[in-house]
Every structure is written in C-alpha cells, then in structure tokens.
Amino acid sequence: MRSGAGGMRGWALLLLLGALLAGGTELTFELPDSDKQCFHQELDRGLKFTLDYQVITGGHYDVDCYIEDPSGRAIYRETKKQYDSFPHHAELTGIYTFCFSNEFSTFSHKTVYFNLQVGDEPPILPDMGTRVTALxxxxxxxxxxxxxxxxxxxxxxxxxxxxxxxxxxxxxxxxxxxxxxxxxxxxxFVVSIGQVVLLKSFFTEKRPSGNAGGT
Known part of the structure; x- marks a missing residue:
C-alpha cells in the first residue's frame, strides 16, 4: 500500500502496527485538523477487500471517509463517522484510493486506525478446499x-x-x-481579598477633608 497526502499540508505521522498481515495492512496515523490523508492499493478485478476503521482520539471521534476505484468513481463515502466496516469486490483492475478527511474540523487533531484486508484467507490445510474425505x-x-x-x-x-x-x-x-x-x-482568592478590603473600609475612620474657618 502506498500513501499520498492531500489537503493543505498533506502529511501524516504513521505508526505501523502490522504491515501486510495475511494480505492486509493495519495502520494507526494522526490526521491534523483541516487536512486529508489518502492511501493507495493496487487490486485485481474480482478481488475482495474489506476496510475497517475507527477514530481513536480527537474531537467528537468522527472523520470523513471515501473510497475511489481506478476510474475515479466513489464506491464508498461517509461523513463524520466514528467507525465503520466496508466489504467490497473490486470491479476494475487498478489502483484504489482510500481517503480519510478531517477538513471539517478547524482545531481538533484525530488519531485514526484502519485495517485493510485484501483477498480471502488461505486455508489452514493445503487441500482443505478440494478434499472429499472428512477431516x-x-x-x-x-x-x-x-x-x-x-x-x-x-x-x-x-x-x-x-x-x-x-x-x-x-x-x-x-x-x-x-x-x-x-x-x-x-x-x-479574589473573593477573599475583596471581602478583606471591603470589611477594612467599614472600620476605617474618615477624617474631614478641610479645616473649619474661625471668626
């Protein structure tokens, strides 16, 4: 999987949790405010893939997500989702784009986790799919x-x-x-000081401001 940045800054700090585990990629990355991060994966026609994602930290724990096929057509688009899962069979051969957008947020950074599983898991036994006898x-x-x-x-x-x-x-x-x-x-502290000053003013003797005149 290749990653491509978009938006104003177009960068993300990627923390690799488990790359290419049984035909899948598992990543956790930071998504700055007013920014977008895209990843690219080449898929063959008819191949099944499943995208699972979840916002871990930041704001209201929501993010925009969309997937485009090699022709640029959006096959998945959700706004302000906290988590979701999207299984799909590739209809075209080429590079598919997976984008996460935080452009609607002006100050909240997000931390997003996603897991992209590509293809079916191989059988645990070599002849498990073709054998006719019981296990x-x-x-x-x-x-x-x-x-x-x-x-x-x-x-x-x-x-x-x-x-x-x-x-x-x-x-x-x-x-x-x-x-x-x-x-x-x-x-x-402000209230306490104010009360002390107020009480002190009550007990302070006020002297006349001028001297009385005589005849």
Whole structure:
C-alpha cells in the first residue's frame, strides 16, 4: 500500500502496527485538523477487500471517509463517522484510493486506525478446499484452534482500541477538571481579598477633608 497526502499540508505521522498481515495492512496515523490523508492499493478485478476503521482520539471521534476505484468513481463515502466496516469486490483492475478527511474540523487533531484486508484467507490445510474425505481429529482440532485464535486477535484489537479511546477521554476530562479547579482557586482568592478590603473600609475612620474657618 502506498500513501499520498492531500489537503493543505498533506502529511501524516504513521505508526505501523502490522504491515501486510495475511494480505492486509493495519495502520494507526494522526490526521491534523483541516487536512486529508489518502492511501493507495493496487487490486485485481474480482478481488475482495474489506476496510475497517475507527477514530481513536480527537474531537467528537468522527472523520470523513471515501473510497475511489481506478476510474475515479466513489464506491464508498461517509461523513463524520466514528467507525465503520466496508466489504467490497473490486470491479476494475487498478489502483484504489482510500481517503480519510478531517477538513471539517478547524482545531481538533484525530488519531485514526484502519485495517485493510485484501483477498480471502488461505486455508489452514493445503487441500482443505478440494478434499472429499472428512477431516481427522487432529485436523479438526487445528481448524478449531485457528478459528479461536482469530477470534482472540479480533477481540484484542477491539479492546486495544477501546482502551486507547477511553484513556484519551480520561486524560481530556482530567485536564478539564484541573483547569476548573485552578479557576475556582483564583476566584476564591479574589473573593477573599475583596471581602478583606471591603470589611477594612467599614472600620476605617474618615477624617474631614478641610479645616473649619474661625471668626
């Protein structure tokens, strides 16, 4: 997969989580405000691909996403989505473009995770798709373990994203509480000083401003 920048700055900080895992790419990247980031993948006609994405941090946890085929036609377009999954079979051979846009936001940076799976997973056994005999007990156990491990990996990815999202929200809430506490402290000092000055003015003896004249 190749990445291409768009928008005003057209850059992104990419953190590679697991590149080209069984015909797929898994990336987490930062998407600045008022910016767009595009990725490109060459696909053959009839090949199945699935795009899963989720906004981890930033703003309202939403992003615009669209996919274009080699002819420039949009085959998928969603605005302000927090997460989604899009399976599709390529109708044309060529380079497909996957874009994530944060152009509607003027100050919120986003962190976006996406996983692009290309093609079907190869069978765990070489002749599993053509054999006519039943699986042996060992083969059945291997298939069961394989499916269970896939479920564990999917669950770990889901919980890792949820943990990162919850941590971001907790840090944001902690920052707001700190600012609110600092503001309350300043207000408390101002009110206390004001009360002292006001009470002092009540007990201060006022002397006449001028001398009385005699005859």
């Amino acid at each position: 042996t007990q060992m083969e059945s156990a291997c298939v069961t373990i394989h499916e269970a491990l896939k479920a564990v990996i999917d669950s770990q990815t889901h919980y890792r994203l949820r943990e990162a999202q919850d941590r971001s929200r907790a840090e944001e809430l902690s920052g707001r509480v700190s600012y609110w506490s600092a503001g309350e402290t300043v207000i408390l």
